[in-house]
Amino acid sequence: MQFLIEPMRSVYIEKYPIESLFSFPITPYIQVVQFERGEFIFKEGSYPDYMFYLVEGKAKLYVTQKNGKVSLLNFLHAPTFMGEIELLNEERYSRGIQTATKVICLAIPIHTTKDKLLKDATFLKYLCIFLSKKQTTITSRYAENQAFPLINRLASFILLSADHDLYKEKHTEVCEYLGVSYRHLLHVLAQLCDEGIIEKQSRSYKIRDKNRLQQLAKEV
Amino acid sequence: MQFLIEPMRSVYIEKYPIESLFSFPITPYIQVVQFERGEFIFKEGSYPDYMFYLVEGKAKLYVTQKNGKVSLLNFLHAPTFMGEIELLNEERYSRGIQTATKVICLAIPIHTTKDKLLKDATFLKYLCIFLSKKQTTITSRYAENQAFPLINRLASFILLSADHDLYKEKHTEVCEYLGVSYRHLLHVLAQLCDEGIIEKQSRSYKIRDKNRLQQLAKEV
DNA sequence: ACAATTATATGAGATATCTCATATTTTTGC
DNA sequence: GCAAAAATATGAGATATCTCATATAATTGT
Numbered sequence: 001m002q003f004l005i006e007p008m009r010s011v012y013i014e015k016y017p018i019e020s021l022f023s024f025p026i027t028p029y030i031q032v033v034q035f036e037r038g039e040f041i042f043k044e045g046s047y048p049d050y051m052f053y054l055v056e057g058k059a060k061l062y063v064t065q066k067n068g069k070v071s072l073l074n075f076l077h078a079p080t081f082m083g084e085i086e087l088l089n090e091e092r093y094s095r096g097i098q099t100a101t102k103v104i105c106l107a108i109p110i111h112t113t114k115d116k117l118l119k120d121a122t123f124l125k126y127l128c129i130f131l132s133k134k135q136t137t138i139t140s141r142y143a144e145n146q147a148f149p150l151i152n153r154l155a156s157f158i159l160l161s162a163d164h165d166l167y168k169e170k171h172t173e174v175c176e177y178l179g180v181s182y183r184h185l186l187h188v189l190a191q192l193c194d195e196g197i198i199e200k201q202s203r204s205y206k207i208r209d210k211n212r213l214q215q216l217a218k219e220v
Numbered sequence: 221m222q223f224l225i226e227p228m229r230s231v232y233i234e235k236y237p238i239e240s241l242f243s244f245p246i247t248p249y250i251q252v253v254q255f256e257r258g259e260f261i262f263k264e265g266s267y268p269d270y271m272f273y274l275v276e277g278k279a280k281l282y283v284t285q286k287n288g289k290v291s292l293l294n295f296l297h298a299p300t301f302m303g304e305i306e307l308l309n310e311e312r313y314s315r316g317i318q319t320a321t322k323v324i325c326l327a328i329p330i331h332t333t334k335d336k337l338l339k340d341a342t343f344l345k346y347l348c349i350f351l352s353k354k355q356t357t358i359t360s361r362y363a364e365n366q367a368f369p370l371i372n373r374l375a376s377f378i379l380l381s382a383d384h385d386l387y388k389e390k391h392t393e394v395c396e397y398l399g400v401s402y403r404h405l406l407h408v409l410a411q412l413c414d415e416g417i418i419e420k421q422s423r424s425y426k427i428r429d430k431n432r433l434q435q436l437a438k439e440v
Numbered sequence: 441a442c443a444a445t446t447a448t449a450t451g452a453g454a455t456a457t458c459t460c461a462t463a464t465t466t467t468t469g470c
Numbered sequence: 471g472c473a474a475a476a477a478t479a480t481g482a483g484a485t486a487t488c489t490c491a492t493a494t495a496a497t498t499g500t
Contacts, residue, residue, distance in 0.1 A: 071363040123343035131351040146399035179366035
Protein backbone atom coordinates (compact mmCIF):
# COMPACT_ATOMS: atom_id res chain seq x y z
CA MET A 1 0.00 0.00 0.00
CA GLN A 2 1.36 3.33 -1.05
CA PHE A 3 0.03 6.75 -0.08
CA LEU A 4 -0.17 9.11 -3.03
CA ILE A 5 1.16 12.58 -2.39
CA GLU A 6 0.18 15.88 -3.89
CA PRO A 7 -0.55 16.65 -6.62
CA MET A 8 -1.70 13.09 -7.37
CA ARG A 9 -3.85 13.01 -4.26
CA SER A 10 -5.91 15.96 -5.39
CA VAL A 11 -6.23 14.61 -8.90
CA TYR A 12 -7.99 11.51 -7.66
CA ILE A 13 -10.09 13.32 -5.08
CA GLU A 14 -11.37 15.62 -7.79
CA LYS A 15 -11.87 12.83 -10.29
CA TYR A 16 -13.94 10.76 -7.86
CA PRO A 17 -15.78 13.19 -5.62
CA ILE A 18 -17.44 11.66 -2.57
CA GLU A 19 -18.25 14.84 -0.68
CA SER A 20 -21.92 14.32 -1.40
CA LEU A 21 -22.00 11.03 0.49
CA PHE A 22 -21.35 12.94 3.71
CA SER A 23 -22.96 15.88 5.42
CA PHE A 24 -19.62 17.37 6.44
CA PRO A 25 -16.46 18.12 4.44
CA ILE A 26 -14.70 14.79 4.26
CA THR A 27 -11.89 15.84 1.93
CA PRO A 28 -9.45 16.98 4.59
CA TYR A 29 -9.56 13.51 6.15
CA ILE A 30 -9.07 11.56 2.94
CA GLN A 31 -5.87 9.91 1.82
CA VAL A 32 -5.45 8.40 -1.61
CA VAL A 33 -3.72 5.04 -1.69
CA GLN A 34 -2.57 2.70 -4.38
CA PHE A 35 -2.25 -1.08 -4.21
CA GLU A 36 -0.27 -3.20 -6.61
CA ARG A 37 -1.84 -6.20 -8.30
CA GLY A 38 -2.01 -9.16 -5.92
CA GLU A 39 -1.54 -7.05 -2.82
CA PHE A 40 -3.82 -7.55 0.18
CA ILE A 41 -6.05 -4.63 1.12
CA PHE A 42 -7.25 -6.49 4.20
CA LYS A 43 -5.78 -9.64 5.64
CA GLU A 44 -8.05 -11.93 7.58
CA GLY A 45 -7.81 -11.28 11.28
CA SER A 46 -6.29 -7.83 11.12
CA TYR A 47 -7.74 -4.69 12.67
CA PRO A 48 -8.14 -2.14 9.91
CA ASP A 49 -7.23 1.52 10.38
CA TYR A 50 -9.02 2.74 7.28
CA MET A 51 -12.26 2.28 5.51
CA PHE A 52 -11.64 2.31 1.76
CA TYR A 53 -13.67 3.52 -1.16
CA LEU A 54 -12.50 1.68 -4.26
CA VAL A 55 -12.43 4.00 -7.27
CA GLU A 56 -10.21 2.24 -9.81
CA GLY A 57 -9.41 -1.41 -10.36
CA LYS A 58 -10.82 -4.75 -9.27
CA ALA A 59 -10.44 -6.78 -6.09
CA LYS A 60 -11.55 -10.13 -4.73
CA LEU A 61 -13.23 -10.84 -1.42
CA TYR A 62 -12.15 -14.12 0.16
CA VAL A 63 -12.84 -16.13 3.22
CA THR A 64 -10.63 -18.94 4.47
CA GLN A 65 -12.52 -21.88 5.92
CA LYS A 66 -11.37 -23.88 8.89
CA ASN A 67 -10.25 -26.69 6.63
CA GLY A 68 -8.05 -24.30 4.71
CA LYS A 69 -10.29 -24.14 1.70
CA VAL A 70 -10.53 -20.63 0.33
CA SER A 71 -13.80 -19.34 -1.09
CA LEU A 72 -14.08 -16.36 -3.38
CA LEU A 73 -17.17 -14.60 -2.08
CA ASN A 74 -17.33 -11.77 -4.56
CA PHE A 75 -15.59 -9.62 -7.09
CA LEU A 76 -15.40 -6.00 -6.00
CA HIS A 77 -15.60 -3.31 -8.65
CA ALA A 78 -15.53 0.47 -8.37
CA PRO A 79 -17.31 2.16 -6.80
CA THR A 80 -17.58 0.22 -3.57
CA PHE A 81 -16.84 0.52 0.11
CA MET A 82 -14.49 -1.89 1.82
CA GLY A 83 -14.11 -2.27 5.57
CA GLU A 84 -17.45 -0.67 6.34
CA ILE A 85 -18.51 -3.57 8.52
CA GLU A 86 -15.49 -3.06 10.72
CA LEU A 87 -16.28 0.61 11.07
CA LEU A 88 -19.71 -0.31 12.34
CA ASN A 89 -18.92 -3.25 14.51
CA GLU A 90 -15.48 -2.51 15.82
CA GLU A 91 -14.31 -5.94 14.88
CA ARG A 92 -11.23 -7.29 13.33
CA TYR A 93 -11.53 -8.00 9.69
CA SER A 94 -12.96 -11.44 9.05
CA ARG A 95 -12.42 -11.56 5.31
CA GLY A 96 -9.46 -11.11 3.06
CA ILE A 97 -9.50 -8.68 0.18
CA GLN A 98 -6.85 -9.05 -2.48
CA THR A 99 -6.48 -6.88 -5.53
CA ALA A 100 -6.86 -8.44 -8.97
CA THR A 101 -5.44 -5.41 -10.76
CA LYS A 102 -3.73 -2.24 -9.70
CA VAL A 103 -6.18 -0.49 -7.41
CA ILE A 104 -6.77 3.10 -6.32
CA CYS A 105 -8.76 3.78 -3.16
CA LEU A 106 -9.84 6.77 -1.19
CA ALA A 107 -8.91 5.98 2.41
CA ILE A 108 -10.98 7.29 5.29
CA PRO A 109 -9.18 6.93 8.63
CA ILE A 110 -11.43 5.18 11.11
CA HIS A 111 -10.08 6.56 14.38
CA THR A 112 -10.46 10.23 13.57
CA THR A 113 -13.77 10.07 11.70
CA LYS A 114 -15.72 7.23 13.26
CA ASP A 115 -17.75 9.31 15.69
CA LYS A 116 -18.69 11.80 13.04
CA LEU A 117 -19.61 9.09 10.54
CA LEU A 118 -21.84 7.19 12.91
CA LYS A 119 -23.90 10.34 13.52
CA ASP A 120 -24.11 11.35 9.87
CA ALA A 121 -27.52 10.48 8.44
CA THR A 122 -26.41 11.23 4.88
CA PHE A 123 -23.57 8.78 5.07
CA LEU A 124 -25.54 6.18 7.02
CA LYS A 125 -28.41 6.28 4.56
CA TYR A 126 -26.00 5.79 1.68
CA LEU A 127 -24.35 2.94 3.53
CA CYS A 128 -27.67 1.27 4.31
CA ILE A 129 -28.63 1.33 0.66
CA PHE A 130 -25.23 0.05 -0.33
CA LEU A 131 -25.43 -2.79 2.21
CA SER A 132 -28.94 -3.77 1.26
CA LYS A 133 -28.13 -3.91 -2.43
CA LYS A 134 -25.06 -5.98 -1.76
CA GLN A 135 -27.13 -8.30 0.35
CA THR A 136 -29.70 -8.75 -2.40
CA THR A 137 -26.97 -9.56 -4.90
CA ILE A 138 -25.23 -12.03 -2.65
CA THR A 139 -28.31 -13.91 -1.57
CA SER A 140 -29.49 -14.20 -5.16
CA ARG A 141 -26.23 -15.71 -6.19
CA TYR A 142 -26.27 -17.95 -3.16
CA ALA A 143 -29.70 -19.28 -4.05
CA GLU A 144 -28.72 -19.76 -7.67
CA ASN A 145 -25.60 -21.66 -6.81
CA GLN A 146 -27.67 -24.09 -4.81
CA ALA A 147 -30.48 -24.47 -7.25
CA PHE A 148 -28.68 -24.94 -10.55
CA PRO A 149 -25.92 -27.13 -11.91
CA LEU A 150 -22.80 -25.50 -13.22
CA ILE A 151 -23.75 -25.70 -16.87
CA ASN A 152 -26.59 -23.22 -16.40
CA ARG A 153 -24.67 -20.85 -14.15
CA LEU A 154 -21.66 -20.98 -16.45
CA ALA A 155 -23.80 -20.18 -19.48
CA SER A 156 -25.13 -17.18 -17.63
CA PHE A 157 -21.65 -16.13 -16.54
CA ILE A 158 -20.21 -16.43 -20.04
CA LEU A 159 -22.93 -14.24 -21.47
CA LEU A 160 -22.38 -11.72 -18.72
CA SER A 161 -18.63 -11.49 -19.00
CA ALA A 162 -18.04 -12.06 -22.72
CA ASP A 163 -16.84 -9.12 -24.74
CA HIS A 164 -17.87 -9.18 -28.40
CA ASP A 165 -18.84 -12.83 -28.03
CA LEU A 166 -15.39 -13.65 -26.76
CA TYR A 167 -15.03 -15.16 -23.31
CA LYS A 168 -11.60 -14.91 -21.73
CA GLU A 169 -11.88 -15.03 -17.98
CA LYS A 170 -9.32 -16.84 -15.89
CA HIS A 171 -10.45 -20.35 -15.06
CA THR A 172 -8.76 -20.17 -11.67
CA GLU A 173 -10.87 -17.20 -10.66
CA VAL A 174 -14.10 -18.35 -12.21
CA CYS A 175 -14.13 -21.76 -10.57
CA GLU A 176 -13.74 -20.14 -7.18
CA TYR A 177 -16.42 -17.62 -7.92
CA LEU A 178 -18.87 -20.23 -9.13
CA GLY A 179 -17.98 -22.49 -6.24
CA VAL A 180 -16.79 -25.55 -8.16
CA SER A 181 -13.48 -27.28 -8.66
CA TYR A 182 -11.13 -26.26 -11.41
CA ARG A 183 -11.46 -29.70 -12.90
CA HIS A 184 -15.20 -29.56 -13.10
CA LEU A 185 -15.21 -26.14 -14.70
CA LEU A 186 -13.01 -27.46 -17.51
CA HIS A 187 -15.25 -30.49 -17.88
CA VAL A 188 -18.27 -28.32 -18.44
CA LEU A 189 -16.44 -25.94 -20.75
CA ALA A 190 -15.40 -28.96 -22.80
CA GLN A 191 -19.00 -30.12 -22.81
CA LEU A 192 -20.16 -26.77 -24.20
CA CYS A 193 -17.48 -27.09 -26.89
CA ASP A 194 -18.56 -30.64 -27.78
CA GLU A 195 -22.08 -29.39 -28.32
CA GLY A 196 -20.83 -26.62 -30.58
CA ILE A 197 -22.13 -23.88 -28.31
CA ILE A 198 -18.72 -22.31 -27.79
CA GLU A 199 -15.43 -22.86 -29.53
CA LYS A 200 -12.01 -22.84 -28.01
CA GLN A 201 -9.45 -20.48 -29.53
CA SER A 202 -6.09 -20.88 -27.82
CA ARG A 203 -6.55 -18.61 -24.79
CA SER A 204 -10.23 -17.81 -25.11
CA TYR A 205 -13.62 -19.13 -26.14
CA LYS A 206 -15.78 -17.85 -28.95
CA ILE A 207 -19.56 -17.98 -28.59
CA ARG A 208 -20.87 -20.01 -31.54
CA ASP A 209 -24.51 -20.63 -30.67
CA LYS A 210 -25.77 -17.74 -28.63
CA ASN A 211 -29.35 -18.98 -28.67
CA ARG A 212 -28.56 -22.24 -26.98
CA LEU A 213 -26.30 -20.47 -24.53
CA GLN A 214 -29.13 -18.13 -23.64
CA GLN A 215 -31.44 -21.08 -23.39
CA LEU A 216 -29.13 -22.70 -20.85
CA ALA A 217 -28.74 -19.44 -18.98
CA LYS A 218 -32.46 -18.90 -18.92
CA GLU A 219 -32.87 -21.91 -16.76
CA VAL A 220 -31.10 -19.94 -14.06
CA MET B 221 -52.66 -10.49 9.11
CA GLN B 222 -54.62 -9.15 12.01
CA PHE B 223 -54.19 -5.79 13.72
CA LEU B 224 -54.27 -6.06 17.49
CA ILE B 225 -56.41 -3.48 19.22
CA GLU B 226 -56.04 -1.93 22.63
CA PRO B 227 -55.25 -3.02 25.23
CA MET B 228 -53.29 -5.80 23.48
CA ARG B 229 -51.46 -3.29 21.32
CA SER B 230 -50.01 -1.50 24.31
CA VAL B 231 -49.08 -4.74 26.01
CA TYR B 232 -46.79 -5.72 23.18
CA ILE B 233 -45.39 -2.24 22.68
CA GLU B 234 -44.42 -2.14 26.33
CA LYS B 235 -43.10 -5.68 26.33
CA TYR B 236 -40.83 -5.05 23.35
CA PRO B 237 -39.78 -1.41 23.47
CA ILE B 238 -38.11 -0.09 20.34
CA GLU B 239 -38.20 3.61 21.17
CA SER B 240 -34.45 3.59 21.67
CA LEU B 241 -33.82 2.56 18.06
CA PHE B 242 -35.18 5.92 16.93
CA SER B 243 -34.41 9.51 17.77
CA PHE B 244 -38.08 10.49 17.72
CA PRO B 245 -41.14 8.98 19.42
CA ILE B 246 -42.08 6.10 17.17
CA THR B 247 -44.82 4.65 19.36
CA PRO B 248 -47.70 6.72 17.94
CA TYR B 249 -46.96 5.30 14.50
CA ILE B 250 -46.72 1.69 15.52
CA GLN B 251 -49.33 -0.96 14.95
CA VAL B 252 -49.12 -4.42 16.42
CA VAL B 253 -50.02 -7.23 14.09
CA GLN B 254 -50.39 -10.95 14.38
CA PHE B 255 -49.86 -13.58 11.70
CA GLU B 256 -51.11 -17.13 11.87
CA ARG B 257 -48.79 -20.05 11.23
CA GLY B 258 -48.17 -20.49 7.50
CA GLU B 259 -49.36 -17.01 6.59
CA PHE B 260 -47.30 -14.86 4.25
CA ILE B 261 -45.86 -11.67 5.71
CA PHE B 262 -44.57 -10.65 2.30
CA LYS B 263 -45.42 -12.23 -1.00
CA GLU B 264 -42.90 -12.04 -3.78
CA GLY B 265 -43.61 -9.16 -6.10
CA SER B 266 -45.84 -7.15 -3.79
CA TYR B 267 -45.25 -3.57 -2.69
CA PRO B 268 -45.18 -3.54 1.10
CA ASP B 269 -46.93 -0.86 3.12
CA TYR B 270 -45.19 -1.67 6.36
CA MET B 271 -41.77 -2.45 7.65
CA PHE B 272 -42.05 -5.08 10.39
CA TYR B 273 -40.09 -5.72 13.53
CA LEU B 274 -40.53 -9.36 14.47
CA VAL B 275 -40.85 -9.77 18.25
CA GLU B 276 -42.40 -13.21 18.73
CA GLY B 277 -42.31 -16.33 16.61
CA LYS B 278 -40.31 -17.64 13.69
CA ALA B 279 -40.50 -17.04 9.96
CA LYS B 280 -38.81 -18.26 6.80
CA LEU B 281 -37.31 -16.18 4.04
CA TYR B 282 -37.77 -17.68 0.59
CA VAL B 283 -36.93 -16.90 -2.96
CA THR B 284 -38.56 -18.54 -5.97
CA GLN B 285 -36.20 -19.22 -8.84
CA LYS B 286 -37.14 -18.90 -12.47
CA ASN B 287 -37.41 -22.65 -12.81
CA GLY B 288 -39.90 -22.76 -9.97
CA LYS B 289 -37.48 -24.15 -7.44
CA VAL B 290 -37.91 -22.53 -4.05
CA SER B 291 -34.91 -21.84 -1.86
CA LEU B 292 -35.08 -21.20 1.85
CA LEU B 293 -32.60 -18.40 2.35
CA ASN B 294 -32.86 -18.02 6.08
CA PHE B 295 -34.79 -18.59 9.25
CA LEU B 296 -35.86 -15.34 10.85
CA HIS B 297 -36.04 -15.14 14.63
CA ALA B 298 -36.97 -12.31 16.96
CA PRO B 299 -35.75 -9.66 17.07
CA THR B 300 -35.34 -8.80 13.43
CA PHE B 301 -36.44 -6.28 10.84
CA MET B 302 -38.35 -7.36 7.76
CA GLY B 303 -38.96 -5.22 4.72
CA GLU B 304 -36.15 -2.82 5.52
CA ILE B 305 -34.67 -3.16 2.05
CA GLU B 306 -37.91 -2.00 0.50
CA LEU B 307 -37.99 0.99 2.79
CA LEU B 308 -34.56 1.98 1.54
CA ASN B 309 -34.87 1.17 -2.11
CA GLU B 310 -38.52 1.80 -2.87
CA GLU B 311 -38.81 -1.53 -4.59
CA ARG B 312 -41.35 -4.22 -4.62
CA TYR B 313 -40.57 -7.11 -2.41
CA SER B 314 -38.36 -9.65 -4.12
CA ARG B 315 -38.52 -12.36 -1.49
CA GLY B 316 -41.30 -14.19 0.22
CA ILE B 317 -41.54 -14.39 3.99
CA GLN B 318 -43.80 -17.03 5.47
CA THR B 319 -44.37 -17.62 9.15
CA ALA B 320 -43.34 -20.95 10.66
CA THR B 321 -45.25 -20.32 13.88
CA LYS B 322 -47.70 -17.75 15.09
CA VAL B 323 -45.91 -14.43 14.80
CA ILE B 324 -46.24 -11.02 16.45
CA CYS B 325 -44.73 -7.98 14.76
CA LEU B 326 -44.52 -4.30 15.39
CA ALA B 327 -45.56 -2.66 12.14
CA ILE B 328 -44.11 0.67 11.06
CA PRO B 329 -46.08 2.24 8.22
CA ILE B 330 -43.73 3.16 5.41
CA HIS B 331 -45.64 6.03 3.80
CA THR B 332 -46.01 8.16 6.89
CA THR B 333 -42.58 7.56 8.44
CA LYS B 334 -40.20 7.02 5.54
CA ASP B 335 -38.92 10.59 5.32
CA LYS B 336 -38.33 10.78 9.03
CA LEU B 337 -36.60 7.39 9.15
CA LEU B 338 -34.21 8.14 6.32
CA LYS B 339 -32.98 11.21 8.18
CA ASP B 340 -32.69 9.56 11.54
CA ALA B 341 -29.06 8.75 12.31
CA THR B 342 -29.97 6.65 15.35
CA PHE B 343 -32.20 4.39 13.31
CA LEU B 344 -29.88 4.31 10.32
CA LYS B 345 -26.91 3.37 12.44
CA TYR B 346 -28.86 0.56 14.03
CA LEU B 347 -30.00 -0.58 10.60
CA CYS B 348 -26.46 -0.50 9.20
CA ILE B 349 -25.24 -2.68 12.03
CA PHE B 350 -28.17 -5.02 11.59
CA LEU B 351 -27.56 -5.27 7.83
CA SER B 352 -23.85 -5.81 8.18
CA LYS B 353 -24.29 -8.58 10.74
CA LYS B 354 -26.88 -10.27 8.58
CA GLN B 355 -24.51 -10.05 5.66
CA THR B 356 -21.70 -11.63 7.61
CA THR B 357 -23.94 -14.49 8.66
CA ILE B 358 -25.28 -15.10 5.20
CA THR B 359 -21.96 -15.02 3.42
CA SER B 360 -20.44 -17.37 5.98
CA ARG B 361 -23.19 -19.86 5.43
CA TYR B 362 -22.91 -19.40 1.70
CA ALA B 363 -19.21 -20.17 1.77
CA GLU B 364 -19.74 -23.15 4.06
CA ASN B 365 -22.40 -24.63 1.86
CA GLN B 366 -20.01 -24.54 -1.05
CA ALA B 367 -16.99 -25.81 0.74
CA PHE B 368 -18.36 -28.75 2.73
CA PRO B 369 -20.41 -31.84 2.04
CA LEU B 370 -23.69 -32.26 3.83
CA ILE B 371 -22.38 -34.63 6.49
CA ASN B 372 -20.24 -31.89 8.03
CA ARG B 373 -22.83 -29.16 7.79
CA LEU B 374 -25.51 -31.46 9.13
CA ALA B 375 -23.36 -32.45 12.10
CA SER B 376 -22.91 -28.78 12.85
CA PHE B 377 -26.62 -28.10 12.43
CA ILE B 378 -27.62 -30.99 14.68
CA LEU B 379 -25.35 -29.76 17.46
CA LEU B 380 -26.71 -26.27 17.05
CA SER B 381 -30.36 -27.15 17.10
CA ALA B 382 -30.47 -30.17 19.39
CA ASP B 383 -32.12 -29.73 22.76
CA HIS B 384 -30.76 -31.99 25.51
CA ASP B 385 -29.03 -34.09 22.87
CA LEU B 386 -32.31 -34.61 21.09
CA TYR B 387 -32.63 -33.46 17.51
CA LYS B 388 -36.15 -32.99 16.22
CA GLU B 389 -36.21 -30.51 13.39
CA LYS B 390 -38.47 -31.00 10.42
CA HIS B 391 -36.67 -32.67 7.55
CA THR B 392 -38.64 -30.68 5.03
CA GLU B 393 -37.36 -27.41 6.44
CA VAL B 394 -33.83 -28.53 7.10
CA CYS B 395 -33.18 -29.83 3.62
CA GLU B 396 -34.22 -26.51 2.14
CA TYR B 397 -32.13 -24.61 4.61
CA LEU B 398 -29.05 -26.70 3.98
CA GLY B 399 -29.67 -26.59 0.26
CA VAL B 400 -29.94 -30.30 -0.47
CA SER B 401 -32.71 -32.62 -1.54
CA TYR B 402 -34.96 -34.27 0.99
CA ARG B 403 -33.74 -37.63 -0.19
CA HIS B 404 -30.13 -36.79 0.37
CA LEU B 405 -30.75 -35.44 3.84
CA LEU B 406 -32.33 -38.75 4.84
CA HIS B 407 -29.44 -40.64 3.28
CA VAL B 408 -26.95 -38.79 5.40
CA LEU B 409 -29.06 -39.05 8.56
CA ALA B 410 -29.18 -42.81 7.94
CA GLN B 411 -25.43 -42.82 7.48
CA LEU B 412 -24.95 -41.10 10.84
CA CYS B 413 -27.22 -43.72 12.39
CA ASP B 414 -25.29 -46.59 10.78
CA GLU B 415 -22.11 -45.28 12.31
CA GLY B 416 -23.75 -45.10 15.72
CA ILE B 417 -23.31 -41.35 15.98
CA ILE B 418 -27.01 -40.67 16.35
CA GLU B 419 -29.93 -42.97 16.97
CA LYS B 420 -33.39 -42.73 15.58
CA GLN B 421 -36.25 -42.65 18.06
CA SER B 422 -39.56 -42.56 16.21
CA ARG B 423 -39.92 -38.82 15.57
CA SER B 424 -36.51 -37.64 16.66
CA TYR B 425 -32.83 -38.48 16.82
CA LYS B 426 -30.76 -38.95 19.95
CA ILE B 427 -27.10 -37.95 19.91
CA ARG B 428 -25.10 -41.04 20.84
CA ASP B 429 -21.52 -40.09 20.10
CA LYS B 430 -21.14 -36.39 20.66
CA ASN B 431 -17.39 -36.47 20.15
CA ARG B 432 -17.56 -37.83 16.66
CA LEU B 433 -20.39 -35.45 15.83
CA GLN B 434 -18.25 -32.56 17.01
CA GLN B 435 -15.37 -33.95 15.05
CA LEU B 436 -17.47 -33.93 11.89
CA ALA B 437 -18.79 -30.46 12.66
CA LYS B 438 -15.29 -29.18 13.31
CA GLU B 439 -14.41 -29.76 9.70
CA VAL B 440 -16.85 -26.98 8.89
C1' DA C 441 -64.18 -37.96 12.73
C1' DC C 442 -62.77 -38.01 8.17
C1' DA C 443 -60.76 -36.25 4.04
C1' DA C 444 -57.03 -33.72 2.47
C1' DT C 445 -52.63 -32.19 3.03
C1' DT C 446 -48.12 -32.53 4.70
C1' DA C 447 -44.25 -35.06 6.43
C1' DT C 448 -41.66 -39.26 6.77
C1' DA C 449 -39.43 -43.20 4.65
C1' DT C 450 -36.85 -46.13 1.31
C1' DG C 451 -35.08 -48.06 -3.23
C1' DA C 452 -32.85 -47.68 -7.70
C1' DG C 453 -30.46 -45.47 -11.06
C1' DA C 454 -28.53 -41.24 -13.05
C1' DT C 455 -25.53 -37.22 -12.93
C1' DA C 456 -22.90 -33.54 -11.01
C1' DT C 457 -18.97 -32.74 -8.79
C1' DC C 458 -14.58 -33.83 -6.35
C1' DT C 459 -9.83 -35.60 -5.59
C1' DC C 460 -5.55 -36.80 -7.13
C1' DA C 461 -1.98 -37.40 -10.47
C1' DT C 462 0.61 -35.51 -13.98
C1' DA C 463 2.21 -32.64 -18.13
C1' DT C 464 2.52 -28.44 -20.63
C1' DT C 465 2.26 -23.62 -21.27
C1' DT C 466 2.21 -18.87 -19.77
C1' DT C 467 3.32 -15.25 -16.71
C1' DT C 468 6.12 -13.05 -13.29
C1' DG C 469 10.09 -11.58 -10.47
C1' DC C 470 14.67 -10.58 -10.45
C1' DG D 471 16.83 -14.11 -20.02
C1' DC D 472 16.08 -17.56 -16.75
C1' DA D 473 14.11 -19.75 -12.77
C1' DA D 474 10.03 -19.95 -10.18
C1' DA D 475 5.32 -19.59 -9.83
C1' DA D 476 0.85 -19.61 -11.73
C1' DA D 477 -2.37 -21.10 -15.07
C1' DT D 478 -3.95 -24.44 -18.38
C1' DA D 479 -5.02 -29.11 -19.66
C1' DT D 480 -6.56 -34.02 -19.38
C1' DG D 481 -7.45 -38.80 -17.46
C1' DA D 482 -9.28 -42.03 -14.09
C1' DG D 483 -11.82 -43.23 -10.35
C1' DA D 484 -14.51 -42.00 -6.24
C1' DT D 485 -18.36 -39.80 -3.92
C1' DA D 486 -21.92 -36.48 -3.10
C1' DT D 487 -26.12 -35.33 -4.60
C1' DC D 488 -30.35 -35.50 -7.53
C1' DT D 489 -34.59 -37.32 -9.68
C1' DC D 490 -38.31 -40.19 -9.71
C1' DA D 491 -41.31 -43.66 -7.94
C1' DT D 492 -43.91 -45.23 -4.31
C1' DA D 493 -45.64 -46.30 0.52
C1' DT D 494 -46.91 -45.08 5.05
C1' DA D 495 -47.68 -42.05 8.98
C1' DA D 496 -48.86 -37.64 11.08
C1' DT D 497 -51.19 -33.30 11.05
C1' DT D 498 -54.71 -30.11 9.83
C1' DG D 499 -59.13 -28.07 8.37
C1' DT D 500 -63.83 -28.48 8.60
